[in-house]
Amino acid sequence: DAKTTQPTSMDCAEGRAANLPCNHSTISGNEYVYWYRQIHSQGPQYIIHGLKNNETNEMASLIITEDRKSSTLILPHATLRDTAVYYCIVRANAGGTSYGKLTFGQGTILTVHP
Amino acid sequence: DAGVIQSPRHEVTEMGQEVTLRCKPISGHNSLFWYRQTMMRGLELLIYFNNNVPIDDSGMPEDRFSAKMPNASFSTLKIQPSEPRDSAVYFCASSFRQGLTGELFFGEGSRLTVL
Numbered sequence: 573d574a575k576t577t578q579p580t581s582m583d584c585a586e587g588r589a590a591n592l593p594c595n596h597s598t599i600s601g602n603e604y605v606y607w608y609r610q611i612h613s614q615g616p617q618y619i620i621h622g623l624k625n626n627e628t629n630e631m632a633s634l635i636i637t638e639d640r641k642s643s644t645l646i647l648p649h650a651t652l653r654d655t656a657v658y659y660c661i662v663r664a665n666a667g668g669t670s671y672g673k674l675t676f677g678q679g680t681i682l683t684v685h686p
Numbered sequence: 687d688a689g690v691i692q693s694p695r696h697e698v699t700e701m702g703q704e705v706t707l708r709c710k711p712i713s714g715h716n717s718l719f720w721y722r723q724t725m726m727r728g729l730e731l732l733i734y735f736n737n738n739v740p741i742d743d744s745g746m747p748e749d750r751f752s753a754k755m756p757n758a759s760f761s762t763l764k765i766q767p768s769e770p771r772d773s774a775v776y777f778c779a780s781s782f783r784q785g786l787t788g789e790l791f792f793g794e795g796s797r798l799t800v801l
Contacts, residue, residue: 616729621789
């Protein structure tokens with residue numbers, strides 16, 4: 573699976589949009605971009621995923637560049653409860669005998685402050 | 687749904703003792719994963735089951751670690767004998783049609799301390 577690069581940490585003011593970048597310049601055509609987050613002392617939580625079109629759900633939006641070499645996770649109105657480690661993961665959805673395993677990197681520590 | 691249930695939440699044991707961690711996946715999910723998290727190594731996949739069958743155990747550190755899934759609603763991860771370097775948080779996750787959606791549901795984890 574392609575490797576991802578994320579900033580180690582970011583800050584955001586409560587109520588503002590948090591924009592978390594991720595570089596995945598070696599992504600291949602069948603690989604999806606996934607975002608998970610991990611709030612302190614909890615298990616990771618799925619946020620969103622996409623292939624090449626922008627995606628939005630109740631938690632966040634995912635913007636993928638046209639060349640697919642980078643993406644941005646947007647939390648439109650960050651709250652204190654969004655403080656967490658955010659993981660950007662690239663992997664191929666399973667086909668044949670592959671099960672598309674998720675490999676977590678170090679992620680971005682997002683701190684939302686009042 | 688209660689989500690993925692793991693037990694115990696916390697375990698403190700002495701080196702050389704056997705440790706058994708338990709996981710109940712979400713009903714109807716057919717894929718189950720065991721991960722380990724430490725400060726040094728982050729989140730590492732240990733083993734993956736699909737329809738109760740182990741598919742990939744390449745992440746299991748050594749023979750001291752073993753995992754079983756006797757049925758669709760229960761899995762165990764056993765460490766025997768335990769060592770201080772096994773201290774970590776162990777997460778279990780389950781998924782339905784993992785290959786198609788990629789969404790894993792994680793439990794709250796079992797924090798293991800080996801003295």
